[in-house]
Amino acid sequence: MARVIAASACGAVVALGLQKLLRGKTEARRVSAPVETKLIDGKAIAAEVRSEIKKSTAELRAEHNVTPGLAVILVGSRKDSQSYVRNKKKAAEEVGFHTVDIVLPETVSQEDLLFELEKLNSDLKVHAILVQLPLPKHIDEAFVLSKIRVDKDADGFSAENVGNLCMKGGFPPLAVPCTPAGCVELLQRSGVEVSGKNAVVVGRSNIVGMPVSQILQSMDATVTVCHSRTQDMVSYLRNADVVIAAVGKAEYVRGDWLKPGCVVIDVGINAVDDASKKLGYRLVGDVNFAEAQGVAAQITPVPGGVGPMTIAMLLKNTLNLARRSLQLPRIPLRRSTSPAAPGAVSAQVGIQLPKEHLAVVICCKEILIAFWNF
Numbered sequence: 037m038a039r040v041i042a043a044s045a046c047g048a049v050v051a052l053g054l055q056k057l058l059r060g061k062t063e064a065r066r067v068s069a070p071v072e073t074k075l076i077d078g079k080a081i082a083a084e085v086r087s088e089i090k091k092s093t094a095e096l097r098a099e100h101n102v103t104p105g106l107a108v109i110l111v112g113s114r115k116d117s118q119s120y121v122r123n124k125k126k127a128a129e130e131v132g133f134h135t136v137d138i139v140l141p142e143t144v145s146q147e148d149l150l151f152e153l154e155k156l157n158s159d160l161k162v163h164a165i166l167v168q169l170p171l172p173k174h175i176d177e178a179f180v181l182s183k184i185r186v187d188k189d190a191d192g193f194s195a196e197n198v199g200n201l202c203m204k205g206g207f208p209p210l211a212v213p214c215t216p217a218g219c220v221e222l223l224q225r226s227g228v229e230v231s232g233k234n235a236v237v238v239g240r241s242n243i244v245g246m247p248v249s250q251i252l253q254s255m256d257a258t259v260t261v262c263h264s265r266t267q268d269m270v271s272y273l274r275n276a277d278v279v280i281a282a283v284g285k286a287e288y289v290r291g292d293w294l295k296p297g298c299v300v301i302d303v304g305i306n307a308v309d310d311a312s313k314k315l316g317y318r319l320v321g322d323v324n325f326a327e328a329q330g331v332a333a334q335i336t337p338v339p340g341g342v343g344p345m346t347i348a349m350l351l352k353n354t355l356n357l358a359r360r361s362l363q364l365p366r367i368p369l370r371r372s373t374s375p376a377a378p379g380a381v382s383a384q385v386g387i388q389l390p391k392e393h394l395a396v397v398i399c400c401k402e403i404l405i406a407f408w409n410f
């Protein structure tokens with residue numbers, strides 16, 4: 037009897053030891069080897085897009101005698117908005133666009149702002165209008181945006197453009213919100229295939245979170261939108277192949293929340309105090325960049341990631357709106373890495389065909405193939 041007890045006690049000790057050893061092994065497996073993290077250089081990619089737009093603008097002028105025109109309305113004297121508007125105007129002029137800038141005082145009435153907007157709506161030289169956001173509190177932002185002609189909506193913020201962005205198999209939007217389009221362009225030009233992948237968007241703003249989630253969904257990603265009320269956000273992020281961080285909180289997403297090998301697009305631009313800098317602050321994103329190193333396979337830096345793409349995509353929208361005014365198709369800037377599914381709403385830069393035209397193209401292709409085989 038004593039021997040039996042001793043044997044089973046011994047067995048239990050061995051089993052416990054084995055269990056411990058195994059647990060140790062699984063824990064060791066969970067800590068994966070560091071990943072080599074590649075930087076997605078938004079500055080360089082934006083320069084590439086701008087040079088393609090410059091070329092297409094020169095062709096449009098040579099072939100149709102039309103110069104794309106962009107008008108920007110700035111209300112008030114916020115330093116950041118002034119700087120964004122200055123950069124937009126500079127970039128537009130560099131690619132050969134005609135530009136108009138309207139600067140109104142902080143105290144301007146909504147009526148006077150709408151009066152200026154109306155003049156731009158009927159200016160034949162202006163193909164795209166942008167109202168720099170945010171607007172002062174006394175102005176109804178949504179109402180003002182709704183007064184921009186849909187076919188001059190440079191930001192793609194109108195209900196019709198956003199509606200078309202969300203509709204499966206509907207008309208393609210005339211313009212796509214610039215920052216979301218920039219995020220997707222970065223993914224495409226970095227060879228990231230999103231179809232069938234888990235994408236997590238952190239943030240649900242009208243400018244970024246909502247439209248980027250719609251675009252990714254139209255590209256066949258499985259999209260989860262996390263926000264301030266999401267419970268256990270980390271559980272979603274740990275399963276995300278693609279992360280779009282647009283929450284507006286400095287270094288909010290921690291490195292150990294990410295799935296090893298994921299791709300991170302950091303939309304945040306947050307100023308944090310830094311006495312070592314001349315300005316007394318430095319810019320950081322919504323993701324803890326240092327911690328994401330060695331975990332993410334690719335990541336955008338801040339600054340120099342999504343920001344420059346926002347302006348490049350504004351130029352793209354302006355060029356496409358100018359082309360549309362001549363009933364020309366959208367300009368294909370560069371072949372994307374993955375073609376959109378037929379009829380899908382697409383954020384790609386290529387020509388977008390309505391379903392009927394696509395059917396004709398497919399039909400012609402079938403006839404050609406049949407002819408060839410015959």
Ligand SMILES: Nc1nc2c(c(=O)[nH]1)N[C@@H](CN(C=O)c1ccc(C(=O)N[C@@H](CCC(=O)O)C(=O)O)cc1)CN2
Nearest residue numbers: 120167168169170191214215339340341342343344346
């Ligand atoms: N009508 C709109 N208003 C606003 C938009 C918009 O798309 N349409 N987006 C933002 C601001 N924005 C453009 O307007 C914008 C933000 C940041 C950048 C950028 O290039 N950032 C740089 C860093 C800049 C710096 O040093 O301060 C970067 O990330 O590298 C461009 C445009 C709100 N309003």
